[in-house]
Amino acid sequence: MMYNDEEMLNFVYQNTEMGLEGISHLVERVEPEAQGFNSALRAQQKEYHSLLHACEDMLDERNVQLQPVSAMAKASSHVMASAKTMVDRSPEKMAEMMAQGNAMGIIKATQHLKAYDGQDERVRDIANKLLETEKANFNEMLKFL
Numbered sequence: 001m002m003y004n005d006e007e008m009l010n011f012v013y014q015n016t017e018m019g020l021e022g023i024s025h026l027v028e029r030v031e032p033e034a035q036g037f038n039s040a041l042r043a044q045q046k047e048y049h050s051l052l053h054a055c056e057d058m059l060d061e062r063n064v065q066l067q068p069v070s071a072m073a074k075a076s077s078h079v080m081a082s083a084k085t086m087v088d089r090s091p092e093k094m095a096e097m098m099a100q101g102n103a104m105g106i107i108k109a110t111q112h113l114k115a116y117d118g119q120d121e122r123v124r125d126i127a128n129k130l131l132e133t134e135k136a137n138f139n140e141m142l143k144f145l
Helices: 005-027 035-061 071-087 091-114 121-142
Strands: none
Touching (some): 005 035, 005 091, 035 091, 071 091, 091 121
């Protein structure tokens, strides 16, 4: 399958939206003494917000409707995060969860970039920015394992 500009932008949008969703659930559960971990999550949240808004702007420029993540996918993410942190709220456990999500993001972004047949360098740049963000976030989370 090949991806055009709009499909790639919506992929980046959805990926960052799910990243924000996951982080927001964990930030609510981080123990107060885990300030370093909380700071790392908040920095990642800021980066994802930046990517999300850039996608919104680029889709808006093209008069293309956003395809947000379904409410069902968001609810499923929330339930899984709640269940996994019910017993263990340690930064180590949360970092493991985040790293797993980042690893999936790295794989998906790589696959999408290989299958991207659009010509807009701005779209390719934002997809590459997502890939680099996922890699950096993965490496950041490894520090907390």
